[in-house]
Amino acid sequence: MTTYNFSLQSGETGPLMTGSRPEELRIPLSGMTPILSVGDQVLSGTKVAVANSPDKGDMHAPLAGTIRAVEPYTMIIEADGRGNAEPQTPCAESGEPLRRWLKAMGVDVTALYRAATLIVNGVPPEPGITVFEPLLRDYRKTLELGLDTAQKIVEPTKMFLVAAKGNRANAFANCTVVHVPPVYPNGLDPLVIKAVTRDEVLPGLRPDNATILSVKDLYFIGRVMETGRPLTETVMTIGGQNHLVRIGTPVGFLAAEAGATVQPGDRVILGGPLRGMAAVNLEQGVDKETTGLTILRPEASLQATDNFCLGCGQCERHCPARIMPGMISRCAEFKQFTRAEAYHIHSCIECGLCGYWCTAGRPLLHYIRLAKYELALLAGARPPAGPDAEELEAQTGGPSC
Ligand code: SF4
Ligand code: SF4
CATH class of the missing domain: 3.40.50.11540 (NADH-ubiquinone oxidoreductase 51kDa subunit)
Known part of the structure; x- marks a missing residue:
């Protein structure tokens, strides 16, 4: 098993670095309603999508360019970098x-x-x-x-x-x-x-x-x-350095900029190795919440198996939520999702330690996330509805303050 270092000591890091401009941005649209269409021109800072949730931030183009595609979960912008939207006057209210x-x-x-x-x-x-x-x-x-x-x-x-x-x-x-x-x-x-x-x-x-x-x-x-300018960047740790990265920058572009080569069998993780999510492909764009890019070689990755749970209790001993990840994973494995609630699945803080320590190499965090997802569906969760036309018009007119 690969041994990770669990230390959270940061040490002294270098200054934030700004990478070069990608030719194409892939803006994540999950939970968003796009408000522009293929062929539309955008400036850096133009609003391109409205968040369906009243608490999530709307999405703006990080670079000027032309919208080349609007897919269910991604908007592709071919960047030319020519022009910025006018900054707003910062809101003086409370x-x-x-x-x-x-x-x-x-x-x-x-x-x-x-x-x-x-x-x-x-x-x-x-x-x-x-x-x-x-x-x-x-x-x-x-x-x-x-x-x-x-x-x-x-x-x-x-x-x-x-x-x-x-x-x-x-x-x-x-x-x-x-x-x-x-x-x-x-x-x-x-x-x-x-x-x-x-x-x-x-x-x-x-x-x-x-x-x-x-x-x-x-x-x-x-x-x-x-700045009076919308949020179009995130801050990420890549290869031990911290970078200001435009939302939608493809992970493959970031890896290449950092001098990393992605080989067949490697896993490119958005976030850290314990709780990050594997990128779907190298074209996937980073989101506002992305905190890091981690490339795991096959020998360092958890090689997930469908081995039976041995009942050894290692996962329980390391769980900070004091629950039974092994039992929850068994419920998920056999589609007994509601039974997972009896084992306090909702107390899981998704730290990933159980999967790291599992003697049988079971993908415990994946099972837990799957069970939570299925339970949310059983509870009636639906993708959040988009705003109605009137609301959309009001929102696309720009911030009112
Ligand atoms: S991922 Fe959840 S169940 Fe597993 S150790 Fe962390 S808190 Fe416990
Ligand atoms: S560590 Fe793995 S094998 Fe052991 S009880 Fe937990 S899930 Fe089962």
């Missing part, structure tokens, strides 16, 4: 109008709601993902602007910055620093919330009178406020 403006500018506003406690998560989400380090060091003013803006919506009475012990943690004004041991999975939101509030929160549910934003979220908000 509360709901500011929240709506940020959403229209591409920011995910799920965690922006009124709460007494605002937690800033500065703990790396996975080993080797160090994007917070250069942001905390070199983009201090942007982060402060992001935090000031978030406070206008959240209106907290207490603020905390949570950092891995030994990592950079220069506190913001009125923000108490909380250190956690620099070991994975301590950077995952449910564990960071627990480190501050002592409460355990089911993944995806709001904590009681608290909310959590990552350092990267603050950077996104601050960047939109200081």
Whole structure:
């Protein structure tokens, strides 16, 4: 078995790097309604899709160019880089109008709601993902602007910055620093919330009178406020360096830029090795939430098998949610999805440790994600409906603030 390093220590990283311009962008459209069509010309910053969820940010073109295809989950833009959309005047209001403006500018506003406690998560989400380090060091003013803006919506009475012990943690004004041991999975939101509030929160549910934003979220908000331009970039760790990357940049382009060769049998992971998702192909474009690009050689990948569960209990011993991944995986394997709820599947924080330690090499996290997906369908989940025509017209008219 390949041995991973579970340390969350970032060390001193280099400055954020900006890559060259790809000739083609593949904008992810999952959960979005495209508002432009094939052949339309766009400028850098033109809105191209509206998020179906009221909490997700809308999508804008990161580069000027021509829309070449609109597929169910992807919009392809042939980039020519000629021209930027006019910047907006940053919203001077607070509360709901500011929240709506940020959403229209591409920011995910799920965690922006009124709460007494605002937690800033500065703990790396996975080993080797160090994007917070250069942001905390070199983009201090942007982060402060992001935090000031978030406070206008959240209106907290207490603020905390949570950092891995030994990592950079220069506190913001009125923000108490909380250190956690620099070991994975301590950077995952449910564990960071627990480190501050002592409460355990089911993944995806709001904590009681608290909310959590990552350092990267603050950077996104601050960047939109200081430039008046929509969010069209993400920050990713690639090959140990941190990069500003345009949304929709194909993973194959990024790998080539980083000097990595992708061989047959390699797995290209969006994110880190423990919880990241394998790219469908090298043309897949990165999304706003993508934090890293990891190339796993066959000898370093979990070679998933359909071996029987041995009942050895290794997965349980390493599960931070204190549940029984082996039993849940058996429920999923035999399509007994509702039985997985009796084993507290919804408490799983998807850290991936069970799969790493499984004696039989079973793909436990995949089974768990499959069961969660099937349970959501059984509960009546549907792809979110698109906005109606009137709403769409109002939204495409641009931010109202
Ligand atoms: S991924 Fe596995 S180890 Fe991690 S919380 Fe879920 S069941 Fe537990
Ligand atoms: S570690 Fe693997 S084999 Fe052992 S109980 Fe868990 S799922 Fe079964």
